Amino acid sequence: MSLFFCWPLLAWLLPLAGALGSRAHLWPWWLGFVFCLLGALISSVLLLRLPWSKRKWCAVAGVLPLLLPILFILQAVNSPLVNDVSTDPNNPPPLLWAAELRTAQDLPINSAPLKAVEAKPGPLFTRASPAEVVIEASELMQELGWQVRPSPDGLDAVVTTGWFGFQDDVALRVFAGPKETRIDMRSASRQGRSDLGTNRARIEDFLTRLNERLGQAYKPNLKP
Secondary structure, rough: HHHHHHHHHHHHHHHHHHHHHHHHHOOOOOHHHHHOOOOHHHHHHHHHHHHHHHHHHHHHHHHHHHHHHHHHHHHOOOOOOOOOEEOOOOOOOHHHHHHHHOOOOOOOOOOOOOOOOOOOOOOEEOOHHHHHHHHHHHHHHHOOOOOOEEOOOEEEEEOOOOOOOEEEEEEEEEEEOOOEEEEEEEEEEEOOOOOOOHHHHHHHHHHHHHHHOOOOOEEOOOOO
């Protein structure tokens, strides 16, 4: 195979192999990141050589994978440095299942209070009973492909991310108040100081979906 094709092909295959290999537990996640960085390095060299390349269409194909790390960097810059988000940061739902599953290679579970997040997601309130909430939430988690286990407060879950296959921990707490049922949620990463906004987005998406299933739930207008 001509070198014109080898380098662009490597620029695509290295990040793909890095991510899929990490997801399949063939190597640790950080080694998968190294593969991605090598692919980005090759793409950068192809970009610099683009004006003098004899086959520009081939070089352009090799430059395209560089968009992934650029988007990653932009997302990291715009995301707060947090890896554990809750609708109730002062008294977050406990990660009971995570305490059993996390190993020495994983991050320790953060103690309360959690680091404040700008525009944090708020809890849900509903007139449905706690039992109804737990049933609907459990069914929704299973539909999303999460591993689910009942907990004394509600539900615990493990979520596997789509690209590198990182495993994040989720806890859902259901509390029956005098008039309404309150639903709090927590999502925490096992690796990395920053989650790139993943946990916050996961909570907001899940509570929005749960809101639709419960019908009468609503998200309060929390004011600072």
